[in-house]
Every structure is written in structure tokens, then in C-alpha cells.
Amino acid sequence: MKSRHSLIARTLGLSATFLLLHSSVPAVAGEIEKAVEYRQGVMNVFSWNMKAMGDMMKGKTEFDKGRFADHAQELSNASKFKLMNGFPEDSESDESDALAEIWMDFEDFESKYQDFGSAAQALEKVAQGGDKGSMGAALKKTGKSCKACHKKYKN
Numbered sequence: 058m059k060s061r062h063s064l065i066a067r068t069l070g071l072s073a074t075f076l077l078l079h080s081s082v083p084a085v086a087g088e089i090e091k092a093v094e095y096r097q098g099v100m101n102v103f104s105w106n107m108k109a110m111g112d113m114m115k116g117k118t119e120f121d122k123g124r125f126a127d128h129a130q131e132l133s134n135a136s137k138f139k140l141m142n143g144f145p146e147d148s149e150s151d152e153s154d155a156l157a158e159i160w161m162d163f164e165d166f167e168s169k170y171q172d173f174g175s176a177a178q179a180l181e182k183v184a185q186g187g188d189k190g191s192m193g194a195a196l197k198k199t200g201k202s203c204k205a206c207h208k209k210y211k212n
């Protein structure tokens with residue numbers, strides 16, 4: 058019986074040690090997953106608004122200046138999120154399409170986000186003016202700023 062008890066104690070001791078040693082690993086992994094969810098969520102805010110505006114321009118949905126301006130405003134507001142906080146150092150994961158290159162040249166990555174912000178904020182202004190041709194041009198420019206970043210930093 059004695060040996061059996063000590064076996065249980067050893068097993069329990071071992072698992073307690075195991076938990077102690079490894080408890081920090083899931084916490085960190087969890088933080089990375091939260092950051093990944095956050096940044097992907099923001100990206101989805103971007104793309105939902107871009108698609109709505111793109112569909113109007115392409116004639117897939119009816120063009121409506123007011124609705125277009127609303128989407129442009131939403132996108133512009135979202136471009137002011139401090140999205141860089143959602144890219145903590147080396148936060149790569151299986152759930153993420155972010156490339157390691159981001160953290161090799163974070164300044165450039167950040168400047169691509171600023172380029173997008175400038176384009177989105179210009180689009181918002183143009184949309185308030187209501188000229189369809191100018192809106193289309195500003196939308197295209199914004200789309201290019203998404204692609205410029207994805208090309209280099211997204212899988």
C-alpha cells in the first residue's frame with residue numbers, strides 16, 4: 058500500500074510541477090490568439106465597408122451617395138484604431154496569415170498602415186462631396202493601400 062501511495066503522490070507531484078512549469082505557456086498563447094482575433098476583426102471591418110462601396114461602384118448594388126458616405130466614414134473611423142497594438146512582437150500563429158517580415162521591419166509596416174489611413178480619410182472627405190467619379194478614384198486608391206500591405210506582410 059505504501060508504495061502505491063507514494064506512486065500517487067509522485068504522480069500528483071509530477072503533474073503539479075508540470076502545471077507550474079507550463080502554466081505560462083497557454084497564457085502567452087492565449088494573448089497571441091486574442092491579438093490575432095482583434096486584428097482580424099478590424100480587417101473584417103475594413104473589408105465589409107470596402108466591399109459595400111465596391112459593389113455600389115460596380116453596379117452590383119444600387120449606387121446611393123448617402124450609404125456610400127456612411128461606409129466611407131466607417132472605414133475612416135476604423136483606420137484610426139491603434140491597430141499596431143494588435144501586432145505584438147512575433148505574434149505569429151497557425152490561425153494567422155501575418156508574416157514574420159512584419160517584425161523585421163515594423164516601421165515600414167506601420168507606415169503602410171498610415172498610407173491606408175490617409176487614403177481612407179481622403180475617401181471620407183471625397184464621399185461627402187458626392188461626386189461619383191472622384192469617389193471611385195479615391196476608393197481605388199484606398200484598395201491599393203490595402204494590397205500594398207498584404208503583398209508584403211500577409212500570407
Ligand code: HEC
Pocket residue numbers: 093096097098100101103104107152153154155156166167169170173199200202203204206207210211212
Ligand atoms: C498595415 C498593413 C495592412 C493594411 C493597410 C491592411 N491590411 Fe488587411 N491584413 C494585414 C495582415 C498582416 C493580415 C493578416 C492578419 C492575421 O491573420 O493575423 C490582414 C488580413 C486581412 C483580412 C483577413 C482577415 C481574417 O479574418 O483572417 C482581410 C479581409 C483584410 N486584411 C482586408 C483588408 C482591407 C480591405 C484593407 C484595406 C481597406 C486592409 N486589409 C488593409 C495587413 C494589412
